[in-house]
Amino acid sequence: MDAIFLQILNGLDKGSAYALIALGLTLIFGTLGVVNFAHGALFMIGAFCAVTFSQILTLSHKATEPTGTDFLGNPKFDDIMYVHEWFGQSTGDWMIDWAVPLSILFTVPVMIAIGFIMERGLIKHFYNRPHADQILVTFGLAILLGELIKYFYGANPYPTPAPAAFAGSFDFGAMLGFDPNTIIYPYWRLIYFCFAAVVIGAVFAFLQFTTFGMVVRAGMADRETVGLLGINIDKRFTIMFGIAAAVTGMAGAMYAPINSPNYNMGMDFLVLSFVVVVVGGMGSLPGAVLAGFLLGIVESFASMGAVLEVIPGINQIIIYLVAIIILLTRPRGLLGRAGVMED
Amino acid sequence: MLGLTKRDAGLLAIVAALCIFAPFILNPFPEGSGMAQFNAGYPDLMQRLVIFGIFAIGFNILFGLTGYLSFGHAAFLGVGSYAAIWMMKLLTMNVIPAIIISVLVAGLFSLLVGYISLRRSGIYFSILTLAFAQMSYALAYSVLTPITGGETGLQPKYTDPRILDGALEGGATPQANLFGLSMKSSTELNIGDWVFTFNAGYYIAAFVMLIAFYLSIRIFRSPFGMMLRAVKSNQQRMNYTGLNSKPYTLAAFVISGMYAGLAGGLLVAMDTQVGAERMFWTASGEVVIMTILGGAGTLIGPVLGAGLIKYMENIVSKINKTVLEQWFAFMPDGIEDLLVTLVYPFVGKGWHLTLGLVFMLVVIFLPGGLVEGGSRVGNMFRRKKTDTDTPAGKTTPAE
Amino acid sequence: MGILEVKNVNKRFGGLQALGNVNLSVAENTVHAIIGPNGAGKSTLLNCLVGKLIPDTGSVMFDGKSVLGRKPFEINQMGISRVFQTPEIFGDLSVMENMLIPCFAKRDGGFSMHAIGSVDTEKDVVEKAKKMLEDMKLYDKRDMHASSMSRGDKRRLEIAMCLSQEPRLLLLDEPTAGMARADTNNTIDLLKQIKEERDITICIIEHDMHVVFSLAERITVLAQGTPLVEDTPDKIKGHPKVKEAYLGETQEV
Numbered sequence: 001m002d003a004i005f006l007q008i009l010n011g012l013d014k015g016s017a018y019a020l021i022a023l024g025l026t027l028i029f030g031t032l033g034v035v036n037f038a039h040g041a042l043f044m045i046g047a048f049c050a051v052t053f054s055q056i057l058t059l060s061h062k063a064t065e066p067t068g069t070d071f072l073g074n075p076k077f078d079d080i081m082y083v084h085e086w087f088g089q090s091t092g093d094w095m096i097d098w099a100v101p102l103s104i105l106f107t108v109p110v111m112i113a114i115g116f117i118m119e120r121g122l123i124k125h126f127y128n129r130p131h132a133d134q135i136l137v138t139f140g141l142a143i144l145l146g147e148l149i150k151y152f153y154g155a156n157p158y159p160t161p162a163p164a165a166f167a168g169s170f171d172f173g174a175m176l177g178f179d180p181n182t183i184i185y186p187y188w189r190l191i192y193f194c195f196a197a198v199v200i201g202a203v204f205a206f207l208q209f210t211t212f213g214m215v216v217r218a219g220m221a222d223r224e225t226v227g228l229l230g231i232n233i234d235k236r237f238t239i240m241f242g243i244a245a246a247v248t249g250m251a252g253a254m255y256a257p258i259n260s261p262n263y264n265m266g267m268d269f270l271v272l273s274f275v276v277v278v279v280g281g282m283g284s285l286p287g288a289v290l291a292g293f294l295l296g297i298v299e300s301f302a303s304m305g306a307v308l309e310v311i312p313g314i315n316q317i318i319i320y321l322v323a324i325i326i327l328l329t330r331p332r333g334l335l336g337r338a339g340v341m342e343d
Numbered sequence: 344m345l346g347l348t349k350r351d352a353g354l355l356a357i358v359a360a361l362c363i364f365a366p367f368i369l370n371p372f373p374e375g376s377g378m379a380q381f382n383a384g385y386p387d388l389m390q391r392l393v394i395f396g397i398f399a400i401g402f403n404i405l406f407g408l409t410g411y412l413s414f415g416h417a418a419f420l421g422v423g424s425y426a427a428i429w430m431m432k433l434l435t436m437n438v439i440p441a442i443i444i445s446v447l448v449a450g451l452f453s454l455l456v457g458y459i460s461l462r463r464s465g466i467y468f469s470i471l472t473l474a475f476a477q478m479s480y481a482l483a484y485s486v487l488t489p490i491t492g493g494e495t496g497l498q499p500k501y502t503d504p505r506i507l508d509g510a511l512e513g514g515a516t517p518q519a520n521l522f523g524l525s526m527k528s529s530t531e532l533n534i535g536d537w538v539f540t541f542n543a544g545y546y547i548a549a550f551v552m553l554i555a556f557y558l559s560i561r562i563f564r565s566p567f568g569m570m571l572r573a574v575k576s577n578q579q580r581m582n583y584t585g586l587n588s589k590p591y592t593l594a595a596f597v598i599s600g601m602y603a604g605l606a607g608g609l610l611v612a613m614d615t616q617v618g619a620e621r622m623f624w625t626a627s628g629e630v631v632i633m634t635i636l637g638g639a640g641t642l643i644g645p646v647l648g649a650g651l652i653k654y655m656e657n658i659v660s661k662i663n664k665t666v667l668e669q670w671f672a673f674m675p676d677g678i679e680d681l682l683v684t685l686v687y688p689f690v691g692k693g694w695h696l697t698l699g700l701v702f703m704l705v706v707i708f709l710p711g712g713l714v715e716g717g718s719r720v721g722n723m724f725r726r727k728k729t730d731t732d733t734p735a736g737k738t739t740p741a742e
Numbered sequence: 743m744g745i746l747e748v749k750n751v752n753k754r755f756g757g758l759q760a761l762g763n764v765n766l767s768v769a770e771n772t773v774h775a776i777i778g779p780n781g782a783g784k785s786t787l788l789n790c791l792v793g794k795l796i797p798d799t800g801s802v803m804f805d806g807k808s809v810l811g812r813k814p815f816e817i818n819q820m821g822i823s824r825v826f827q828t829p830e831i832f833g834d835l836s837v838m839e840n841m842l843i844p845c846f847a848k849r850d851g852g853f854s855m856h857a858i859g860s861v862d863t864e865k866d867v868v869e870k871a872k873k874m875l876e877d878m879k880l881y882d883k884r885d886m887h888a889s890s891m892s893r894g895d896k897r898r899l900e901i902a903m904c905l906s907q908e909p910r911l912l913l914l915d916e917p918t919a920g921m922a923r924a925d926t927n928n929t930i931d932l933l934k935q936i937k938e939e940r941d942i943t944i945c946i947i948e949h950d951m952h953v954v955f956s957l958a959e960r961i962t963v964l965a966q967g968t969p970l971v972e973d974t975p976d977k978i979k980g981h982p983k984v985k986e987a988y989l990g991e992t993q994e995v
Contacts (some may be wrong), residue, residue, distance in 0.1 A: 035466050125707070131466045132412045136635060137706040139628060143699030151688045151696065271477050271624065274470050282466075313486025320478040327471055328462060346860060558858075566846050566864065567857040569835075573843050576832040583792065583830070584844045585818035585907060587852040594855060 002173055002182045007300045009172065013189040013258060015296020016196035017043075020251035021273035022280060022288035023203060024244040030220040030283040031240045034123055035131050037138040040270025041145035042111065042245050046252025047261035048149055049110055051158045053103035053253075057083050057096050098163045100257055107253040108246050115245030119238045142266060150263035157260035162188040188257050195254050199247060200289055206243075207285070216240055220283065275323040281336020291334055295319050351560050354643060358556055362549040365389055366539045369654075373536030377669075383657050386529060386542035390613045392653050393545070393552040394606050399633040399645030400552075400559045401602020405595050406631070407640035408568060410575035412469045414627050415456065415476030419600040421483060421622030423449040423607025425491055428617050431499045435507035436517050438526065438547070438612035442605065449604020450597055457596035461589065464578075476624050484619040496618030519615050521547060526613055544613050551609060552646075555602060560642055562598070571595050572640075603630075632702050638712030647713055652698070659697055662690035743806075745770040745943050746791070746911060751800035753786055753967075760786040761797065762967045768911070768960075773937060773944045775954045778964035784947045787964070788915055792824050793817045805910065815852050823904035825914040829896035833889030837880055837899060840888050841871040844903045870906065878902040894925040898932065905936065912936075914946045918953050930956050955979070 025039045059082050066075035083092035095102060122141065126134045161167065166187035173183025207213035218225075219233050252261075259265065276295055280287030301307065303315040326333065347355065361368065370384030383389070402416055423445035430441040460471040483491040491497065499505075499517040508517075519526045526544030533539075562568045573581050574588050574595075581588050611617055620626070629652070637648025667686055671679040689697045709716050744767035753761040761783045768774045778784050789795040791802060793814040802809050809817045818824075832840050845867045850856065862868065875881040878898055883891060888899060897917065904912055917933075918926040930953055937944060937957075948954045954961065954975070961978045963970040970983050978984055 122703075122707075132410070132469075133706060133710060135412065135466065135469060136631065137703055139631075140699050140703035140706060143625075143628070143695060144703060147693065147696035147699055148688075151693060267625065271473060275474055278467070278470055313482070316481035316485055317478045320474040320481075323474050324459065324471065327467060328459065331463060331467065346858075346863075348860075348862075561858045561860070564860040564862075565857050566842075566850070566859070566861055566867075567855055569839055569843065569861055570846070572835060572839075573832050576834040577830060579826075580830040580832060580903075581843075582814040583818055583824050583826075584903065585815050585847040585852060586843070587813070587815045590853040594857075598857075 002178045003304070005173070005176075005178070006183045006185075007304060008297055009183065009185055009189075010303075011297030011300030012193045012293065013296070014299060015293035016193050017251055017255050017258075017269070017292075018273055018276045018296050019289045019292025020196050020199060021248055021269055022276040022292045023200060023285060024248035024251075025273055025277050026280070026283060026285055026288040027203075027240060027244040027247075029277070030285070031216055031237050032119075032123065032127065034126060035134045035138070036123070037135055037270065038118070038141040038145060039138075039248060039273065040266035040268070041142045042114070042248040042266075043252040043255075043269050043273075044149065044261065044263065044266030045114065045145065046107055046111060046249030047160075047256045047259075047265065048153060048158075048252075049107040049249060050100050050103040050160055050253040050256040051153065051261055053106045054096070054099035054160060056106075057081075057099050057102075097165075100160060100162055100254065103253050104250055107249050111246040111249030112242040114249075115242035116238060118245070119241040123241065124234075124238075142270065146263050146266055153263065155263060157262040158256075159260045160256040162191075162257035166191055192254055192258065196251070199250060203243075203247060204285070212236065212239075272319060275319055277333075279323055279326045279333055281333030284333065284335040287333055287335030294334075295322065298322060345557065347557075347560060348564075351564065351642070355553070355557055355560065358643070358646060359553055362393065362553060365392070365545075365549070366541055370537065370539055374538045375536060380661055381658055383654055384540060386527070386540060386545050387614075388653065388657050389542065389545045390548050390609075392650050393549045394609045394613070395630070395633065395649040395653055396646045397552050397555045397609065398603055398606035398630050399637070399649040400555055401599040401606070402630045403599075403634050403639060403641075403645040404559060404562060404571075404602070405599035406634055407645070408563070408571035408575060409592050409595050411461070411464070411592060411596070412631070413460075413472040413596070413599075414469050414624060414631070415460075415472030415474075415479075416599065416603050416630055417622050417624065417626035418456070418476040418479040419449040419453050419603035420607040420610075420626070421479065421617070421619070422452045423604030424611045424617040424621055425483070425497070425607075426604070427608040427611035428497045428499065428615070431505075431517070431519065431611070431615065432497070432503040433505065435505060436499065436519050437507075438519050438521055438608075441519075441612055442551075442608040445604045445608025445611070446601045447604075449607065450601040453597050453600020453603075454593075457593050457600065461592050461596060473624055473627075476622065476627055480619055480622040480624070483622055491619060492617075494619070496616060498616045517615070519544075519612050548609050548613065551605070555605065556642075556646065563642055567591070567594070632698065634712075635710075636701070636705050636712055638714030641712070641714040644712050644714045651713070655697070656694055659690050660692070660694045664691075744768045745805055746945065747801075747803040748787075748791075749801045749803075751787070751790060751797040751802065753783075753790060753795065753797050760967050761790070764800070764964075764967070764969060766962060766969065766972075768943060768945055770910075770943055771941055772959045773933075773946065773957050775946045775948055775958035775961045776964055777948060777951075777954055777961060778970075781966075782964040783967040784964055785915065786967075788824075788913060788947055791817075791913065792822060818907070818909075819847075819852060821910040823907050823909035823912050825897075825900055825904055825912070825917055827916045827919050829893070829900040831888045831896055831900050831903070833887070835888055836884065837886050837888050837891070838871065838875070838884040840899055840903060841875055841880075841884075841906065842867060844906045845871045845874075848907045874902050874906045893921065894928060897921075897925075897929060901932065901936070905940075905942075909942065911943045911945060914944065914948075916948055916950075917946065918948070918950055926950065926953065929953075933957055 021039065021043050024042070025036060028034055028036050028039070060079040061082070062077040063080050067078045068076050070076045081092060083095050087095060122137065126137060169184045169186045171180055171183065172185035172190070174180040207217055215233070215236055219237070276291045277288055279295060280289070280291030299315060299319055302318040307314060345352065366384045366389065369389065370382045372378040372382050398420060406412055426448035427441035427445040430444050434440055456472065456475045460468055460475065463471060485493060501515070501517065503517070505517070524543050526547070529540050529542040531538055531540050570586065570591050573586070574591055578588050607621070633648035633652050634645045635648070636652060637646065638644030664683065664687060667683045667690065668679070671682045674682065689700070705712060746766070746768040748764055748766040751761055751764040764787060776784055776787065786795065790797045791809065793809060793812050793816070796810060804820055804822060807820065809820065832843065842861065849867055872881065875884055880895065880899060880902065883895065888896065891899065918929050921929065933944065934957065936942065946957065958975055960972065961975055962972045963978065963984050971978065971981055973981070
């Protein structure tokens with residue numbers, strides 16, 4: 001029992017990431033009808049927003065007054081961090097420690113800006129071109145973005161720690177009444193899951209309860225008709241693209257402590273999140289979320305030692321297997337609407 | 344000639360001439376000059392040019408004719424490679440059995456993948472093939488390590504059984520050969536300061552490429568090829584014309600899979616090694632890029648695209664900061680620095696950046712690829728000369 | 743016994759009874775029209791005949807053989823060709839190639855691996871396609887992209903493609919929808935000519951009464967998924983039930 005519970009917990013953090021990326025992917029596909037192969041790159045850029053933000057926090061300048069002499073007797077100038085100077089020593093240290101959560105404040109505007117530029121500059125011109133062209137051009141963009149990040153940040157992963165308060169693990173099982181020391185769970189993974197739940201909830205609430213969201217949902221159902229009503233749907237879709245980029249970027253930023261960002265991670269997550277969208281049902285937001293968590297958990301079960309003994313390496317391919325089976329037996333996916341991209 | 348129209352025979356002759364004279368064409372700079380490092384006429388690169396040409400020609404039969412965009416073709420190339428290397432380990436270092444088995448195994452594998460993937464079309468098909476390719480990669484990289492060598496890959500070893508070959512002399516490394524002619528054997532020709540290398544492996548690969556190209560011309564001109572274009576154009580009409588589109592697309596898929604396997608087998612024949620990275624989905628993406636860049640659906644396009652990409656990869660990755668500084672040295676210092684800074688990310692290790700950019704530009708501005716670009720330029724000149732307008736709809740796709 | 747026998751066909755979409763107990767018999771070598779107001783189930787019926795839809799109950803026999811459960815391409819090979827409301831042709835291909843494809847399909851069946859021989863060497867098929875284009879006055883346009891032709895020419899090409907398969911039954915789904923009067927008249931003349939020259943049964947679904955009464959020998963009126971009456975054009979013209987169906991003068995509505 002506790003082993004099963006542990007695997008479910010283990011699947012949650014990866015599942016959260018899948019769900020968030022797939023949510024963004026579905027928003028874009030559902031509203032704009034565009035198949036975005038550069039979506040993984042947005043996740044990766046989000047992760048590097050966290051890296052960049054923590055680098056910005058540790059920017060420093062040389063002190064103007066010498067603070068002493070070095071061993072050669074020359075006057076020595078200490079590096080002084082701007083955060084220390086501006087916010088004081090203790091607040092500054094706290095900010096550096098909490099760089100990853102704080103970086104959300106930085107990630108969101110950056111990602112929205114990138115989303116706007118991408119949509120206005122590129123995607124807009126591909127609304128009426130075949131899906132193959134959309135796939136191809138966004139595929140090119142994905143390569144380009146990945147390589148740009150590689151140029152500026154290098155090929156090695158950037159370890160980006162979570163705040164010290166959440167660095168360790170805790171005995172989650174004991175809290176829930178299992179035997180002590182059976183379910184040890186890292187704090188940050190739990191935080192990530194809660195964060196994902198909040199973001200997903202916010203997106204759904206936004207779509208459900210605002211006029212803007214209503215128009216977007218109507219547009220997802222029938223774009224032409226909404227356009228005929230005289231509503232400027234294009235402008236709203238641009239904003240939607242920005243939101244999708246922000247959701248995906250946040251997912252990437254918060255994932256940085258779990259998986260050290262590197263320029264290639266976009267591609268890895270892209271393939272998986274596409275699989276998630278397809279399993280959930282193209283164009284279905286609840287489907288994307290459900291499938292994200294489901295596949296995360298399935299993957300974690302497949303990684304259990306007992307399972308691996310029977311079928312070695314099944315954890316590496318289980319998601320693809322599930323996707324292939326789903327596509328063949330229920331092409332519209334778990335929660336997809338009938339007739340949407342079913343052929 | 345050979346059952347081809349004059350025009351197609353001409354095309355084949357041009358490609359053949361390019362292949363034969365490639366050692367000259369790719370080595371324009373004299374040895375010892377500053378530009379000598381940009382010579383591309385060395386065996387390893389020339390082999391890759393034609394082998395990836397085969398890969399792209401095959402991919403074009405699927406994507407160019409039927410419009411089904413596969414993102415998993417590297418898997419077939421990889422499977423072909425593994426099959427070939429096992430032939431070399433178990434049977435003989437002669438490349439013929441290795442190449443034959445690589446085509447067969449890739450064909451069988453693509454039959455399986457195609458049978459399942461082709462139950463869906465459009466973007467679903469792309470994602471299914473992608474999923475299969477990633478699965479194959481994961482299998483090759485870790486799960487099937489006993490067969491694939493996992494991370495380290497496979498190479499023929501001294502200790503392999505090789506039942507058809509006699510025992511090697513002590514310590515000799517096994518060499519891929521064609522009835523004793525080593526793939527690595529080369530002749531050099533010195534003319535003045537120039538050095539040209541003629542490599543046995545290259546000419547064998549080029550010969551295979553010409554056969555592959557010839558077959559693709561025949562397929563394009565055949566009723567079967569016309570049916571494949573009908574699949575792309577209007578499946579509904581096709582079904583209501585009494586034609587079953589499924590076996591047509593499956594046949595195209597398997598043929599292109601066999602081409603990929605052939606390319607994989609030849610790669611092994613040339614460098615006698617294989618690793619799982621050959622199957623990664625970016626490798627599948629690369630063949631897509633080659634085909635589109637050259638011109639999907641045209642005969643010569645994929646050959647041009649594959650050649651150009653592999654050639655540019657070689658040239659661009661050799662440019663470094665010093666070279667850039669030399670090039671821009673004639674400019675005022677400020678502008679020189681600026682240009683070097685701007686161009687530098689795109690050269691050397693930044694080759695993939697250039698590749699991504701070129702790819703986007705082609706898809707955006709020139710979806711028909713170089714061939715379409717060429718015919719557009721050609722039309723512009725022709726129009727100026729004769730000053731007569733050809734009606735827009737009447738331009739037939741160039742080959 | 744007609745060449746096409748539809749018996750007790752029912753088809754529901756969720757709560758909507760699209761077809762209710764449809765019986766229809768189309769006699770060989772006649773022109774049979776199916777008319778009816780919007781939503782009468784004409785298209786649903788047609789789709790059941792060609793294998794796009796499968797009826798919930800009932801049977802559809804063509805020339806004594808059931809078509810149910812067969813795929814569209816198989817039904818086509820049995821001898822039923824379909825002309826669509828908006829011309830379905832191979833837009834990216836040349837007019838000649840458009841013509842060649844059905845000719846190959848007629849000769850070689852649903853699938854054949856003629857992957858090596860050139861199209862041009864298949865003299866019999868090429869000659870047949872050429873002759874068909876000449877008959878249809880499309881030969882001058884043989885090298886054009888099919889998509890760049892006028893709508894009237896596209897329709898003409900589509901009919902030519904269907905005829906080249908030598909079908910025994912030609913189904914036309916509102917062949918003159920959206921056409922100018924002149925094009926409509928041309929199409930009528932074309933169909934009349936086809937009828938005169940060949941042994942062929944034509945089943946036409948149409949909105950335009952002018953077309954129907956110029957061509958049809960028998961007419962079935964469909965309303966709310968059920969055949970109302972079936973008779974000769976003269977009888978149908980003054981039939982009160984038909985007026986009801988078209989003008990909505992019934993008590994129930």
